[in-house]
Amino acid sequence: xxxxxxxxxxxxxxxxxxNHNDPAMLVSILQDTQTELGYLPRKALAExxxxxxxxxxxxxxxxxxxxxxxxxxxxxxQIQVCMGTAxxxxxxxxxxxxxxxxxxxMPGENDKDLRFSLETxxxxxxxxxxxxxxxxxxxxxxxxxxKVKPLLKNYK
Amino acid sequence: xxxxTIDGRQTExxxxxxxxxxxxxxxxYIPTLCAHESVSxxxxxxxxxxxxxxxxxxNRMVTSCLYPVEEGLAVKTTTEKIAAHRRMLIQLLxxxxxxxxxxxxxxxxxxxxxxxxxxxxxAKNHNCILCALCTRACDEVVGQSAISFVNRGVAREMAIxxxxxxxxxxxxxxxxxxxxxxxxxxxxxxxxxxFVMPHNTMEFELAQCAQCGRYHLxxxxxxxxxxxxxxxxxxxxxxxxxxEEVRL
Numbered sequence: 001x002x003x004x005x006x007x008x009x010x011x012x013x014x015x016x017x018x019n020h021n022d023p024a025m026l027v028s029i030l031q032d033t034q035t036e037l038g039y040l041p042r043k044a045l046a047e048x049x050x051x052x053x054x055x056x057x058x059x060x061x062x063x064x065x066x067x068x069x070x071x072x073x074x075x076x077x078q079i080q081v082c083m084g085t086a087x088x089x090x091x092x093x094x095x096x097x098x099x100x101x102x103x104x105x106m107p108g109e110n111d112k113d114l115r116f117s118l119e120t121x122x123x124x125x126x127x128x129x130x131x132x133x134x135x136x137x138x139x140x141x142x143x144x145x146x147k148v149k150p151l152l153k154n155y156k
Numbered sequence: 157x158x159x160x161t162i163d164g165r166q167t168e169x170x171x172x173x174x175x176x177x178x179x180x181x182x183x184x185y186i187p188t189l190c191a192h193e194s195v196s197x198x199x200x201x202x203x204x205x206x207x208x209x210x211x212x213x214x215n216r217m218v219t220s221c222l223y224p225v226e227e228g229l230a231v232k233t234t235t236e237k238i239a240a241h242r243r244m245l246i247q248l249l250x251x252x253x254x255x256x257x258x259x260x261x262x263x264x265x266x267x268x269x270x271x272x273x274x275x276x277x278x279a280k281n282h283n284c285i286l287c288a289l290c291t292r293a294c295d296e297v298v299g300q301s302a303i304s305f306v307n308r309g310v311a312r313e314m315a316i317x318x319x320x321x322x323x324x325x326x327x328x329x330x331x332x333x334x335x336x337x338x339x340x341x342x343x344x345x346x347x348x349x350x351f352v353m354p355h356n357t358m359e360f361e362l363a364q365c366a367q368c369g370r371y372h373l374x375x376x377x378x379x380x381x382x383x384x385x386x387x388x389x390x391x392x393x394x395x396x397x398x399x400e401e402v403r404l
Contacts, residue, residue: 042318055301056324057291060317064306 005043011036012047023054026062030069039070075110075117077155079103080134084123087130095131096120098148115155160229175220175231176204186220186233187242187266189249189258189336190287195296197221200287202245203262207232217241239267247271249285256283258337282354284314284339290331300324300380303331303353314339315355327351327360327374349374365395372396 003011015032019025026048033044040063049056063069081096096107099118103111107120126132129141133151140151157168162179169178174197179186189201199222206220211228217238220231232238246263251273253259263269286305291314295301302325306315316322327349332342341352344362351358362371363378372395373381382389 045317055295055304056317056321057301057304061304061306065308067308 003037003041008041008043008047012044012051016048016051021052023052023058026052026054026059027066030059030063030066034069038076039072039074041073042071073110073114075114077116077136078134079116079118079152080121080124081107081118082122082124082130082132082134083120084127084130086123086127087132090130092131094145095133095143095148098145099133099152102148102152116152158225158227158229160225160227160231162231163233169225171225173225175206175208175218175223175225175229178225179206179220179231179233184233187262188221189262189285190289191221192289192293192334194334195289195292198288198292201249201285203242203266205238205241205245207235207238242266243268247273251275253281253283253285253337253339254278256285256337256339259283259285281313282339283337284354285337286312286314287336288314289334289336290314290340293330293334298326298328298330300326302326313355315353316358319356322358322360325358325360326376326380327358328377328380344371347371363392365398366393367398368395370395 012033015029015036018032019029029048030040033048034040037044045059045063046056049059063071079099081092081099083092083096100106103116103118105111105116105118107118110117124132124134124139126139126141129139131143133140133143133148135151135155140147158171159166159168160178161167162175162182162184165182167178167182169181176186176188176191176197186206187203189203190198191204199219202219204220205217207215208218208223209215209230210226220233243266246259246266247268248271250256250259250263250268250271254271254275255278263271288305291304294303302322303314303316305312307313316325329342329349332340332351339354343350347362347364349360349362360374360376363373363375364370365372373392378389378392381387381392
């Protein structure tokens with residue numbers, strides 16, 4: 001999805017309005033921008049810097065500080081594999097291996113057609129269901145190696 | 157005014173003043189790397205740690221650059237414990253930047269010859285100890301905030317946005333002058349001012365003096381000065397020596 005400068009402006013304007021154009025709401029603004037665009041493009045950060053009249057260094061500093069923000073394009077679907085203690089003892093390692101092999105990517109990477117992004121998390125608080133894989137916020141519990149492929153098929 | 161004792165000497169300081177400044181007013185030496193009178197206190201290097209005992213008898217170690225004076229405060233700047241603490245701090249900094257001559261000199265002063273900690277590759281940090289003097293100078297003195305910290309934790313480093321966006325920089329060199337470890341290099345050559353920062357490089361054009369022809373100031377700095385002072389751009393067309401001569 002390539003956006004023109006004007007389209008980007010139109011997307012960011014309401015986000016800023018929702019946050020009262022308040023520089024103190026920078027984290028919230030960046031979160032909303034990432035939800036809207038999937039990641040934080042360089043031009044979006046520049047736009048926020050201009051509209052809020054705060055230094056670009058501040059926007060960039062915050063955007064790089066939090067791991068939840070991505071400055072690189074991410075896949076349409078976010079896969080999180082839980083590597084917490086409970087999931088670990090129930091074989092999360094093998095589940096992760098399977099997902100990696102299935103998609104041909106490592107945690108922190110996107111696959112070639114930007115369908116999936118893969119990352120690991122350390123406990124999502126649903127240990128009784130371990131090992132857990134979360135795709136776009138939907139929990140898939142009690143994962144098994146041969147359940148990985150059918151699960152990923154549901155996401156285009 | 158607030159009355160306190162530093163190393164047994166009675167002194168008075170303005171309310172809100174920091175212990176470091178009160179001690180320096182008495183000519184008591186406290187080592188620092190990240191303190192500078194032109195910018196706000198930050199407490200990054202922690203070498204200025206001192207031992208304090210409050211009026212109620214509480215005793216602890218604090219960074220004197222960030223601790224405001226209190227009535228009846230008793231400060232000790234050179235105890236055995238403090239010396240050991242500072243030695244450990246400089247050894248840690250030295251492990252981060254093992255080749256910095258400034259840190260080596262400071263370590264010697266504090267009684268540490270070398271660092272017992274595993275040394276990092278000098279190419280990783282480029283002598284930057286993340287003291288934030290440059291970012292504070294750029295923000296508070298110049299007002300441009302062209303550089304800042306990026307990333308977090310062990311990956312934290314000082315850089316410009318995206319490592320290549322130098323739009324906000326006016327090439328004044330304040331960061332270069334204030335850096336306590338000379339992690340930033342600045343050279344003027346062939347009409348260009350070049351900065352070698354720990355993690356990026358920048359180049360800016362210098363302006364020529366209309367009279368003597370020498371390169372005197374970065375073009376961006378002239379524009380910034382004209383804007384701040386309200387003087388027309390032509391005022392800065394000549395270098396300061398040529399301007400002074402006319403006034404005489």
